[in-house]
Amino acid sequence: xxxxxxxxxxxxxxxxxxxxxxxxxxxxxxxxxxxxxxxxxxxxxxxxxxxxxxxxxxxxxxxxxxxxxxxxxxxxxxxxxxxxxxxxxxxxxxxxxxxxxxxxxxxxxxxxxxxxxxxxxxxxxxxxxxxxxxxxxxxxxxxxxxxxxxxxxxxxxxxxxxxxxxxxxxxxxxxxxxxxxxxxxxxxxxxxxxxxxxxxxxxxxxxxxxxxxxxxxxxxxxxxxxxxxxxxxxxxxxxxxxxxxxxxxxxxxxxxxxxxxxxxxxxxxxxxxxxxxxxxxxxxxxxxxxxxxxxxxxxxxxxxxxxxxxxxxxxxxxxxxxxxxxxxxxxxxxxxxxxxxxxxxxxxxxxxxxxxxxxxxxxxxxxxxxxxxxxxxxxxxxxxxxxxxxxxxxxxxxxxxxxxxxxxxxxx
Amino acid sequence: xxxxxxxxxxxxxxxxxxxxxxxxxxxxxxxxxxxxxxxxxxxxxxxxxxxxxxxxxxxxxxxxxxxxxxxxxxxxxxxxxxxxxxxxxxxxxxxxxxxxxxxxxxxxxxxxxxxxxxxxxxxxxxxxxxx
Numbered sequence: 271x272x273x274x275x276x277x278x279x280x281x282x283x284x285x286x287x288x289x290x291x292x293x294x295x296x297x298x299x300x301x302x303x304x305x306x307x308x309x310x311x312x313x314x315x316x317x318x319x320x321x322x323x324x325x326x327x328x329x330x331x332x333x334x335x336x337x338x339x340x341x342x343x344x345x346x347x348x349x350x351x352x353x354x355x356x357x358x359x360x361x362x363x364x365x366x367x368x369x370x371x372x373x374x375x376x377x378x379x380x381x382x383x384x385x386x387x388x389x390x391x392x393x394x395x396x397x398x399x400x401x402x403x404x405x406x407x408x409x410x411x412x413x414x415x416x417x418x419x420x421x422x423x424x425x426x427x428x429x430x431x432x433x434x435x436x437x438x439x440x441x442x443x444x445x446x447x448x449x450x451x452x453x454x455x456x457x458x459x460x461x462x463x464x465x466x467x468x469x470x471x472x473x474x475x476x477x478x479x480x481x482x483x484x485x486x487x488x489x490x491x492x493x494x495x496x497x498x499x500x501x502x503x504x505x506x507x508x509x510x511x512x513x514x515x516x517x518x519x520x521x522x523x524x525x526x527x528x529x530x531x532x533x534x535x536x537x538x539x540x541x542x543x544x545x546x547x548x549x550x551x552x553x554x555x556x557x558x559x560x561x562x563x564x565x566x567x568x569x570x571x572x573x574x575x576x577x578x579x580x581x582x583x584x585x586x587x588x589x590x591x592x593x594x595x596x597x598x599x600x601x602x603x604x605x606x607x608x609x610x611x612x613x614x615x616x617x618x619x620x621x622x623x624x625x626x627x628x629x630x631x632x633x634x635x636x637x638x639x640x641x642x643x644x645x646x647x648x649x650x651x652x653x654x655x656x657x658x659x660x661x662x663x664x665x666x667x668x669x670x671x672x673x674x675x676x677x678x679x680x681x682x
Numbered sequence: 683x684x685x686x687x688x689x690x691x692x693x694x695x696x697x698x699x700x701x702x703x704x705x706x707x708x709x710x711x712x713x714x715x716x717x718x719x720x721x722x723x724x725x726x727x728x729x730x731x732x733x734x735x736x737x738x739x740x741x742x743x744x745x746x747x748x749x750x751x752x753x754x755x756x757x758x759x760x761x762x763x764x765x766x767x768x769x770x771x772x773x774x775x776x777x778x779x780x781x782x783x784x785x786x787x788x789x790x791x792x793x794x795x796x797x798x799x800x801x802x803x804x805x806x807x808x809x810x811x812x813x
Contacts, residue, residue, distance in 0.1 A: 424725025
């Protein structure tokens with residue numbers, strides 16, 4: 271689909287995408303075919319609306335067109351299978367005045383389906399972008415830097431998995447809902463991170479996965495305003511994304527937090543993120559996303575790197591570590607510990623982590639060790655650790671950053 | 683995560699493909715086409731290319747004026763890149779499985795060649811921000 275190049279118009283279509291799809295699935299109970307029908311309705315809208323104007327009820331229009339496509343599809347399927355189901359299909363007439371509550375449920379249920387644990391994370395991200403985000407296959411392929419035909423196959427297989435695993439399009443029980451919401455948050459979190467790792471310096475707004483993850487998490491937050499985890503994830507994304515322009519130099523080189531030009535940080539995003547995480551924590555909702563957001567907020571609120579409230583960050587990492595025994599959290603806590611207690615204390619924690627084994631050989635352990643050795647003034651070992659870390663990372667900007675760190679110390 | 687799977691010619695013990703019986707050449711090509719179709723169908727194929735033979739290879743350097751200086755043919759080269767796949771997969775293990783499958787492409791008399799496939803991760807953009 272090639273949406274019209276009119277941004278407000280495009281915005282409207284993207285906003286309507288999950289509502290229209292939800293309504294069509296609710297009626298026809300076939301996720302895969304409904305998804306195709308809705309894409310076709312959007313192509314029709316993109317062709318007709320600029321010429322004839324936007325209909326009075328654009329949502330109803332899209333549901334009606336998609337439903338007609340579904341009816342055609344089911345008829346031809348029925349004919350092919352020589353069954354008589356076409357008669358039943360005729361009786362289905364689209365109800366274009368579904369209530370707002372049903373719409374919201376539909377969008378949430380769609381997210382549950384697209385982020386189902388039976389899908390691999392890359393499939394779930396792609397399916398979510400198309401079915402809920404309203405992006406075209408070409409745009410998603412571009413974001414992942416794979417051919418469009420490859421992405422089309424990935425989405426098609428994901429839809430088949432959803433279909434064959436018999437995931438119901440209905441509101442699940444409260445306990446199920448909590449679990450499924452957690453899966454959705456995880457996928458949105460991965461989508462946000464993917465936005466950093468796939469763009470090789472060429473930031474394209476339209477298919478920017480991080481911005482899309484923020485948009486979808488914002489939508490989820492509107493649907494589940496009482497969830498502290500959702501508010502926490504949205505805050506974490508906003509507080510991290512606020513630093514985006516300061517994070518890389520003109521040639522895509524990484525600039526670490528303590529050397530970033532803080533005047534470039536997006537104060538609007540920071541204010542919104544801080545308000546969200548403060549709200550969630552003050553309601554007593556303490557989860558991993560809220561805590562990570564709180565840590566990001568402490569960084570973002572420091573006017574200069576040397577003003578950073580490291581004791582508070584250390585305390586927050588302590589809480590985070592108690593919630594989940596994750597060696598990456600321990601690694602980050604070691605940095606905070608070094609900033610409060612001195613590099614020798616941090617290095618001791620790293621030795622313990624090395625013995626623990628789960629991070630053994632991971633380049634992040636070497637990168638952090640290099641940093642702490644440098645702080646301790648042990649340049650020869652810091653150089654060796656920077657070089658070891660550079661050999662282990664799969665990120666090109668990070669590799670360049672690490673070899674430059676080693677070179678800088680060699681020339682001291 | 684993306685990986686490049688590099689197939690190096692002249693590493694396997696068997697004779698070069700142009701000396702094989704026709705039915706074996708056909709079976710080999712068929713196998714490669716099927717593999718590519720499978721990778722495309724699973725939504726993992728980024729690209730797959732075969733390279734022209736090493737007899738056509740030239741080693742190029744810039745001369746003093748920046749103009750290309752080409753150097754001869756290297757028939758004595760023991761290893762050369764014959765072709766490659768770039769795949770986008772969920773794990774390194776999956777990339778290894780694909781490589782193993784390609785490695786077992788049929789050679790003369792349909793016997794699996796078990797050629798060496800070098801698997802290398804393709805570098806990505808900046809990592810997620812570590813706080």
